[in-house]
Amino acid sequence: MTNAFAKDILTGLRAEQKHLPSKYFYDDNGSRIFQEIMNMPEYYLTDAEFEILSLQCKSIIDALQFSTPFNIVELGAGDGLKTFKLLEYLVKHNIEFNYVPIDISQEAMDMLSKRLKERLPGIHISPQVGDYFEILKKNKENDYPSLLLFLGSNIGNYLDDKAIELLQLFNNNMKKGDKLLIGIDLKKNPIVIRDAYDDKHGITKRFNLNLLLRINRELNADFRIDDFDFYCHYNPITGEVKSYIISLRDQSVELKAINETINFEYNELIWTELSKKYGLQEIQELAENSNFKLKTNFLDCKHFFSDSLWE
Numbered sequence: 001m002t003n004a005f006a007k008d009i010l011t012g013l014r015a016e017q018k019h020l021p022s023k024y025f026y027d028d029n030g031s032r033i034f035q036e037i038m039n040m041p042e043y044y045l046t047d048a049e050f051e052i053l054s055l056q057c058k059s060i061i062d063a064l065q066f067s068t069p070f071n072i073v074e075l076g077a078g079d080g081l082k083t084f085k086l087l088e089y090l091v092k093h094n095i096e097f098n099y100v101p102i103d104i105s106q107e108a109m110d111m112l113s114k115r116l117k118e119r120l121p122g123i124h125i126s127p128q129v130g131d132y133f134e135i136l137k138k139n140k141e142n143d144y145p146s147l148l149l150f151l152g153s154n155i156g157n158y159l160d161d162k163a164i165e166l167l168q169l170f171n172n173n174m175k176k177g178d179k180l181l182i183g184i185d186l187k188k189n190p191i192v193i194r195d196a197y198d199d200k201h202g203i204t205k206r207f208n209l210n211l212l213l214r215i216n217r218e219l220n221a222d223f224r225i226d227d228f229d230f231y232c233h234y235n236p237i238t239g240e241v242k243s244y245i246i247s248l249r250d251q252s253v254e255l256k257a258i259n260e261t262i263n264f265e266y267n268e269l270i271w272t273e274l275s276k277k278y279g280l281q282e283i284q285e286l287a288e289n290s291n292f293k294l295k296t297n298f299l300d301c302k303h304f305f306s307d308s309l310w311e
C-alpha cells in the first residue's frame with residue numbers, strides 16, 4: 001500500500017488499543033470545524049495567545065536582540081490571525097523583516113498573502129507551501145537571523161518522545177543565534193481545560209467524528225456516524241487531555257478501497273488525540289532535552305498560556 005493515509009489508518013485500527021492520528025483531522029471540513037473550535041469562548045487558548053502576541057510584541061521583539069533585516073518563519077501559519085499583531089507592530093515601527101509563512105494548504109497561503117498585503121502595505125512576505133524541513137533547510141542558508149514561530153500549542157499534540165524529536169529537528173535546521181517562539185498551553189484549573197475540550201456545543205465531538213467521514217470518503221468505508229460517540233478526559237497530574245471515539249455497539253466496518261474489515265466491540269475506544277498541558281518546570285526540561293536554552297516565557301494575564309522564547 002503506497003498511500004500513507006491508508007497505511008496509518010489501517011495500522012491504527014488493527015492495533016490492540018485502536019488509535020487514529022490526529023494529524024488527519026485537518027481535511028477541508030476538519031479545518032473549518034477547527035476554526036469553530038477556536039471561536040468557542042471555552043477554547044481559551046486562542047484568546048490567551050492572541051493577548052500575548054498583541055500586548056507583548058515590543059518585549060518579544062526586544063528579547064530577540066536581532067540585527068535587521070531578519071526573517072519570521074511561521075510553521076503551520078494557517079489564517080495567520082495569531083501573528084497579525086506582531087507583524088503590524090513591526091510594520092508600524094519600520095522594523096525591516098521578511099515574513100515566511102509555511103503551510104500545507106496553497107489556498108490558505110494565497111489568502112493570507114492577499115489579506116496581509118491589503119492590511120499591511122509594504123510588508124515583505126514570501127509564503128511557502130510544502131514540507132517544513134525542506135523549507136527550513138533552505139532558510140538555514142539565509143544570511144539573516146530567523147525567528148521560528150510554532151504557535152497554537154501544536155507541540156501538545158505530540159507524545160513526549162515525538163515532541164523532542166520534532167524540536168531537535170527544528171534545532172538542527174536553525175543557525176547560531178536564531179530563535180524559536182513556541183506556544184505552549186499551561187496546566188491550570190482542570191475544569192477550565194475540561195470545558196475547552198469536552199465542549200457543551202458538541203463541536204469537538206464533530207471534529208473527531210469528521211475523521212470517520214474522511215475515512216468513508218477516502219477509503220470507501222462505511223462507518224455509521226450515529227453508532228459512534230466522543231469521549232475525552234483530562235488528567236491534571238500528567239497534564240494530558242486524551243480524546244477518544246467510542247463504538248456504541250458491536251459492529252464491523254468495511255474499508256473497501258483497501259479490502260479490509262475492522263471489528264469494533266461494544267464500548268471499544270479509538271484513541272484520537274493527545275493535547276498535553278505543561279508546567280513551567282516542564283517547559284524548561286522540554287527546551288533542555290531538545291538542546292535549546294529557554295530565554296523567556298511570555299504569559300497572558302491569566303497565566304493560561306505561554307509563548308516561550310528559546311535559543
Ligand code: AVI
Pocket residue numbers: 037045152153154155156157197204207273274275
Ligand atoms: C491543534 N491543537 C493544538 C488543538 C489542541 O488543542 O490540541 C486541536 C484540538 N483538539 C480539540 N480541540 C482542539
